[in-house]
Amino acid sequence: MSDRANALALAEVRLTPVLVADPPLLNTQGVHQPYTPRLIIEVVTEGGVTGLGETYGDAGYLELAKPLAASLIGRPVTDLNGLPALAAEVCGDVAAAAGPDAVDVGGLRGVRTADKLRLSVLSGFEVACLDAWGKAVGLPVHALLGGKVRDAVEYSAYLFHRWAAHPGGRGERDDWGAALDPAGVVAQARRFADTYGFTSFKLKGGVFEPAREVATIRALAEAFPGRPLRLDPNGAWSVPTALAVAEELGDVLEYLEDPVSGTARMAEVAAALGGTGPGGARLPLATNMCVTTFDEIAEAFTRDAVQIVLSDHHYWGGLRATRELAAVCAAFGVGVAMHSNTHLGISLAAMTQVAATLPGLRYACDSHYPWQTEDVLTERLTFHDGRVAVGDAPGLGVELDRDRLAVLHRRWLADDGTLRDRDDVAAMRHADPGWTAPAVPRW
Structure with a gap:
């Protein structure tokens, strides 16, 4: 493998779940929680370049992200076509445990399947790899x-x-x-x-x-x-x-x-x-x-x-x-x-x-x-x-503030688990204890 290829190989992948303040925005399921979970993904190449990605941070997504992160070590950031198969291989059992009929009320996206769960996790890693690749070669992601x-x-x-x-x-x-x-x-x-x-x-x-x-x-x-x-x-x-x-x-x-x-x-x-x-x-x-x-x-x-x-x-x-x-x-x-x-x-x-x-x-x-x-x-x-x-800076054109990341991660660590999965129905019960997810159609 050439020196350039070695430099693009992944040496480290960091996963940082955070809780982000969210206003009391109403939807048909209920209300946004005071804090919403997100997952920040960092991929670090052998050449010392860090790429950033972001996706949902609920527990189910985080559990899928962990084995995928471990499997990426040593792979080049340019191997994007191999990511879906790799995710299917290393995340299959964990994703299946989510159940094919689980309803993702937070995203209001219909039925959440194991495949949809995996794709949402995969997206964060793909973006991080594109960001790192762009920074390494001096090109914007676009x-x-x-x-x-x-x-x-x-x-x-x-x-x-x-x-x-x-x-x-x-x-x-x-x-x-x-x-x-x-x-x-x-x-x-x-x-x-x-x-x-x-x-x-x-x-x-x-x-x-x-x-x-x-x-x-x-x-x-x-x-x-x-x-x-x-x-x-x-x-x-x-x-x-x-x-x-x-x-x-x-x-x-x-x-x-x-x-x-x-x-x-x-x-x-x-x-x-x-x-x-x-x-x-x-x-x-x-x-x-x-x-x-x-x-x-x-x-x-x-x-x-x-x-x-x-x-x-x-x-x-x-x-x-x-x-x-x-x-x-x-x-x-x-x-x-x-x-x-x-x-x-x-x-x-x-x-x-x-x-x-x-x-x-x-x-x-x-x-x-x-x-x-x-x-x-x-x-x-x-x-x-x-x-x-749309800028022309390398990668996504953004940089991570580690102090802010640490603050939002400490909030996630301090949570007792009630906010680590977004649930607009549960959030609504703080105002209306009898609230249940409305049947569809509601009107």
Whole structure:
């Protein structure tokens, strides 16, 4: 093996679970916990280069990450095509223990399978290897993916119904206040627009009865005329309810995301939606719930159940798989956007790098990042005019702040285990002890 190849071999892999402050954002399952688990991955080459990755930090993901980390020692960071097979080999038994029917309520992504669990872990390692590879050869990650087609990536303001604070004095305080009615959500949107320059807005729905959320979207349309609006109730509605909302809002929505649960119901809604969009065009349905793996594509696309897939490199197994997904979508005439869950700057940097390489990305991406007051980077990523610039610095273009990482890891160590798995239903019980996961459809 050449000296250069030796320098790219992995000498060490470090896994650091952290708990990150999260505001009391409401969704159909409940409310975000005061702290959300994330896993920070560092891969260190023989040449002394460190690459960063980030993924979910719940116990199930961490247990999968440990054997995969150990198996990477001695392998080159460039061996990305070998990662999926390696993950399947070393993580198979652990992933299977998660059970094929476990519901991932934290991600609101439908049914969590062993394969989905493994792919979410794999994604963090792939990003870390790409970061290390880019730093070692002096190239940005987007160059390793084939090169950027845009110099900035547009993001959408992610609006939530929320409480002013977590119940019982839990968690960290912020100055956003409550947003429990149309006026509160509009005020939230104005602050996002003024602070970050966002020009499109997505509302997390499924929290209140549909008429109330329709009124909120109408209020947003009045406050921001002509701006793209999206609504995502996370599958909380029945088919008749979804069609009624589409009829009410078809003239102002850019797309309607997962109004119902499952491909069959999405196909039923899509078939009935002709002529409900702006100018009489069809109102597109988007998803990050019924199409989250390649195996789920065939049924959804052949049944015309979705017109936009919200990609998420964590779900799909990394940045290269995200590009493959975009190519499949292009072949079927399906649009691509980008989903987000609670994440830190490493994930935002990775999202931005891959989004910069997708020619067919016509919609602003989602991001929770403006809600996060904590990070593990030396410098937070910034939004200007609702966009994140695509830099040409080597790798992801970000650096780890070890002091901040240590603080957030100590919080994880101090936790008694109740927050190490995100559970929005359990978090809601601190306000409503009788709360249970709502049956679907909820309305």
